[in-house]
Every structure is written in structure tokens, then in C-alpha cells.
Amino acid sequence: MHAPPAVAKPSEHAHKHAHKHSVDSCSTLLGSLTLDNRYRKLHRRRALPMDGEPGVMGVSILKPLVGTPMDPNLMTNLETFFTLNYPKFELLFCIQEEGDPSIMIVQQLMKKHPHVDASYFIGGVEVGVNPKINNMQPGYLAAKHELVLVSDSGLLMKEDTLTDMVAHMTPDVGIVHQMPFTCDRKGWPAILEKVYFGTSHARMYLFLGLLDAFGLRVNCCTGMSCLMRKKVLDEDGGISAFGVYLAEDYFFAKYIQGRGWGIRISSQPACQNAGTTRVKGFLSRLTRWCKLRIAMVPHTLFLEPLSECMVLGLIASWAGAVLLRADYLTFFLFHTLTWSLADWIMLNIVQNGPPPFSKFEFVISWLFREISAIFIFVHAVWNPVISWRHKSFKLRWGGIAEPVNTKVAVM
Numbered sequence: 001m002h003a004p005p006a007v008a009k010p011s012e013h014a015h016k017h018a019h020k021h022s023v024d025s026c027s028t029l030l031g032s033l034t035l036d037n038r039y040r041k042l043h044r045r046r047a048l049p050m051d052g053e054p055g056v057m058g059v060s061i062l063k064p065l066v067g068t069p070m071d072p073n074l075m076t077n078l079e080t081f082f083t084l085n086y087p088k089f090e091l092l093f094c095i096q097e098e099g100d101p102s103i104m105i106v107q108q109l110m111k112k113h114p115h116v117d118a119s120y121f122i123g124g125v126e127v128g129v130n131p132k133i134n135n136m137q138p139g140y141l142a143a144k145h146e147l148v149l150v151s152d153s154g155l156l157m158k159e160d161t162l163t164d165m166v167a168h169m170t171p172d173v174g175i176v177h178q179m180p181f182t183c184d185r186k187g188w189p190a191i192l193e194k195v196y197f198g199t200s201h202a203r204m205y206l207f208l209g210l211l212d213a214f215g216l217r218v219n220c221c222t223g224m225s226c227l228m229r230k231k232v233l234d235e236d237g238g239i240s241a242f243g244v245y246l247a248e249d250y251f252f253a254k255y256i257q258g259r260g261w262g263i264r265i266s267s268q269p270a271c272q273n274a275g276t277t278r279v280k281g282f283l284s285r286l287t288r289w290c291k292l293r294i295a296m297v298p299h300t301l302f303l304e305p306l307s308e309c310m311v312l313g314l315i316a317s318w319a320g321a322v323l324l325r326a327d328y329l330t331f332f333l334f335h336t337l338t339w340s341l342a343d344w345i346m347l348n349i350v351q352n353g354p355p356p357f358s359k360f361e362f363v364i365s366w367l368f369r370e371i372s373a374i375f376i377f378v379h380a381v382w383n384p385v386i387s388w389r390h391k392s393f394k395l396r397w398g399g400i401a402e403p404v405n406t407k408v409a410v411m
């Protein structure tokens, strides 16, 4: 599948430049972790010189939609794509099934914003096992611009989000992704999501991005909002070549990286804004992702537990008790308190200000997430069958997916 490159790779010079840039951007991310810089870096928006508009890279935005169960925020979220201030883009809505209620929403929005280049495709094309790829395939075939943005249905965009992403697509870069985060929403499940994406997830995401910047070729790209060079994907046959994988995002990035292109995290985090948030749905989503990571990158099986606060706390307290004769419980509590304080700071950075809930709610949600992480991991290892929307899959080591004929409940 991965044939030798036909498109020119970035030059040596661009490569060195890429390194300088990636180190720059990651020291920016590290900088953002320090208190004095914390509100300046992660959210620092990049402007794009729009003077020479003919030279601006066009973007084809693929929006895969599965409208059942219906998301009450779908209309609001989709409309933010019609109001982007980027000068050259098209919207390609890919709707999985005939009769889907999201068809009506898309039609209404297209009527309301006739000046925006938008079209929709229904039914997808079966090119592989991954239903999201199958759904996006007709949209991808119709895409006419040089950049393709895969953007999940639950995302809300600010006016300048696309501009910010394209500004990170420098000549040596092949893929720009947004770090997943959440919009401010009401209810405890929404708080829990924000705490998870703003602490544990953000920490690993930025850390892995940093390792990549140091040339370790680590890839943590999440496909919920992911801008790519179409010509590079086309060399491999387009997105259909990735239909054999369930985690198409990881393999997009791996492939593009393997061709010598850089990966960047844009400065604005992705704003997930699904209208229905439930603890059960959140836990099953994290379990699904964990199963994917274990099958794709088997050493996460060992590394992931060792990156968790509670597991490290138990080990460190034991070491402290043996080596320093420290009191086990005091050591563990001190470790947990320090970690939670660091996570509170992290959350404030990612949120770009104080989060919309109290410190008490933070502590409860943080404890719940840290403790549930252990159960999620054990569950993921115990039962590797992956349920995604209405379908079930099994993953072979390496990430190739196979459908499993089990009826699953919709979360």
C-alpha cells in the first residue's frame, strides 16, 4: 500500500527548517506549561497573509454525519462552518444513510448561506471496514482543493479556526491537527469531559507532540479535526487506502510522516460540542480509544498505565516507603495532591482562563477520571471487541480491523 513517494518530499533545507520550527512550536507548548506564559502561547493565533488571496490554499472540508441518535447541537455546530472567515473553502457533508434527519439540517443551512460552496452526499461507498472512511469517500472524490480537512460532526468552529490551522501548514508540514478539547456546556458529564480533555489527555497529547518535535517520530494525531495535503494522500490512493483500519487518523499521520512531512498541532484546541453528554457514553468512548491504542501501538499496553497518576502514586509511595522510610499513605496523598494541582494549572491553560465550574467540582471529576482510568484500561484489555455507533469490530495487532457480527446497544 505504501508505495515510494511520487510527490517531491520537502527538501533537506525544508527539513532542517521543519526541525527548527517543530522545536520552536514545542518549546512554545512547553512554555505554555509555565505559569507566567500560560495564557499566551497555546491559544496564540496565527494570522495568514491574505493579501495575495489567489495564492491562498483552498480547503475541502469533509463532514461525516450520522444523524441517529439526533444531536440537539448539530445545527448550531454545523452553522459555524458556514461562517468561517477563511477565503477559500468548500463544505462536503457526507451523510451515512438515506432518511437521516441531518439531511434536512444541511439543506436548511445551505439555503440560509447560499454564498457558501457546499454540497452533500448520501450513502457513502464501501471501500473498506471503517464506516467513517466509507461515509467520507464520495466527498473525498469530489474534493477540489489542495487541502482536505476531516472534521467530526460534534465540532464547533470559531470564525478563525480554519485560518489558524492553515497558518500552521508551512511548506514542510503535511498534517495539522487540533488537540481535542470541549466547549463549555452544562451538567456533570460535560465537566467530566472537560476535566479529562484538559488534563490527562492534553498532557499526553502535548508530550507526544514534543517527542515528535525532537525527532522521535511519535504520532498522536486524533482525526476529529485533521487538515492534510490531498496530493500526499492521493499518492496512496486517497482515503480509501486507510479503510482497512478503524483508527484511520493514526494511520493517516503515520503515512504522511513516513513520507518526510511534518506534523503540527494547531494553536486552537478542537471544540467538541455534542448536545448530549453522558457518563456512560464518555466511558465507553475512552474504552474504545484505549482498545484502538493497544492494538495499534502495543507498547502503550505497558506505557499507558505507567503514565497514570494513581498507578505511579502506588509505585512511588512504595519506593518512598522502602528507600526513604516515608509513610506510605502520606507519600501517596502528597503525590496525588501535587498531581491534581498541576492538572488544575494545565486545565486553566487549555481553557485559556478559569474553567466554568468550581474547584470542588474539579476535584470530584478529576478523582473520578483518575480512578476510572484503571477500570477502563482493564476493561479494554479484557474485552478487545470495539463497539462504534451501531457496529462492532475486532482489531488485529497492527490495527487492521475486522467486522464482528454482534448487535450492539447505541451509547
Ligand SMILES: CCCCCCCC/C=C\CCCCCCCC(=O)N[C@@H](CO[C@@H]1OC[C@@H](O)[C@H](O)[C@H]1O)[C@H](O)/C=C/CCCCCCCCCCCCC
Binding pocket: 132, 152, 201, 204, 205, 208, 211, 218, 219, 220, 221, 222, 223, 224, 246, 247, 248, 249, 250, 289, 290, 292, 293, 297, 300, 303, 304, 306, 307
Ligand atoms: C514515560 C513515557 C510515557 C509515555 C506514555 C505514552 C502512553 C500513551 C498514553 C496516552 C496516549 C494519549 C494519546 C492521545 C490520543 C488519544 C485519543 C485516541 O486514542 N484516539 C484514537 C481514536 O480516535 C478516534 O478514532 C476514530 C476516528 O474516526 C475518530 O475521528 C478519532 O477521533 C486515535 O486513533 C489515536 C491516535 C493516537 C494514538 C497514540 C498512540 C500513543 C503512542 C504512544 C507512544 C509512546 C512512545 C514513547 C516513546 C518514548
Ligand SMILES: O=c1ccn([C@@H]2O[C@H](COP(=O)(O)OP(=O)(O)O)[C@@H](O)[C@H]2O)c(=O)[nH]1
Binding pocket: 063, 064, 065, 066, 096, 131, 132, 133, 135, 136, 151, 152, 153, 154, 224, 285, 388, 389, 390
Ligand atoms: O459509522 C460511523 C461512525 C462515525 N462516523 C463519523 O465519524 C466521526 C467520529 O465519530 P464519533 O464521534 O462516534 O467518534 P469518536 O470521536 O467518539 O471516536 C463523526 O463525524 C461521525 O459522524 C461515521 O461517519 N460513520
